[in-house]
Amino acid sequence: MRKDSRLSRMLHVLIHMDRLGSPATSERIAKMLNTNPVVVRRTMAGLRKQGYVTSVKGHGGGWSLAMPLNKISLLDIHNALGESSVFTIGLSDEYTHCPIEQAVNKAISDVLIEAESLLLERFGEVSLDVLAEGFTDLPSPSFAKDEGC
Secondary structure (H helix, E strand, O other), X not given: OOOOOHHHHHHHXXXXXXXXXXXXXHHHHHHHHOOOHHHHHHHHHHHHHOOOEEEEOOOOOEXXXXXXXXXXXXXXHHHHOOOOOOOOOOOOOXXXXXXXXXXXXXXXXXXXXXXXXXXXXXXXXXXXXXXXXXXXXXXXXXXXXXXXX
């Protein structure tokens, strides 16, 4: 099963962007993440729509933070990415009339709903500046030189 790493990748990018003194192009971010600039633009567009980043086209343009890291939570980014669930565990739907499958699905569903609620509540309590602690004095030479991170 494929895992969705967009949240951790975007958190990584946003903290680097906070350390840069200039906008980061989609190409620069794509190289850092070993992906395509189109994927970066598509993902960053959701963050821009919610007001967490801005973009400027043309020479000297790129992506910049629109607000300080302490004003952005993990939950903000999770929601901006449009993720519907934090879990990839699914329920069986092959035998929907079977009372055993119904009982199993109910038990799993109840636990997943409770766990997701607790996780999202915690996401709302953690701002990005907390993640960036310890990196305040470190420059970002790899990102600045487009060598990846």
